[in-house]
Amino acid sequence: MKLETWHGRNMGSIKRGLMADEETRRKATVLGELVERRIDVFCWCNRCGHNSIVPATRLVAELGPAFPVPDVGAHMRCTCCGSKDIAARPDWPSLGQVARHG
Numbered sequence: 001m002k003l004e005t006w007h008g009r010n011m012g013s014i015k016r017g018l019m020a021d022e023e024t025r026r027k028a029t030v031l032g033e034l035v036e037r038r039i040d041v042f043c044w045c046n047r048c049g050h051n052s053i054v055p056a057t058r059l060v061a062e063l064g065p066a067f068p069v070p071d072v073g074a075h076m077r078c079t080c081c082g083s084k085d086i087a088a089r090p091d092w093p094s095l096g097q098v099a100r101h102g
Ligand SMILES: [Zn+2]
Pocket: 045, 046, 047, 048, 049, 050, 078, 079, 080, 081, 082, 083
């Protein structure tokens, strides 16, 4: 009986750990985090498809380190067509490798 009780508690703590991890992933990445990891921001124009890599250090200087990366696009303008409908995401270097494995 004692062994069963211990096992139950252990499972509970594992479940809590997974939930905390999910919470972290749902939180938007901020510019300061990208500067720390030396990752730039990938910007994409939803109107004409023009895209470019913007240094995170440059964006931090303008918007601050606590600024969420997905909101960066709202502050940008396409150099190609002038549209302000810009999507922004961290330019994670590992994304391509993950796709190939999948
Ligand atoms: Zn454009």
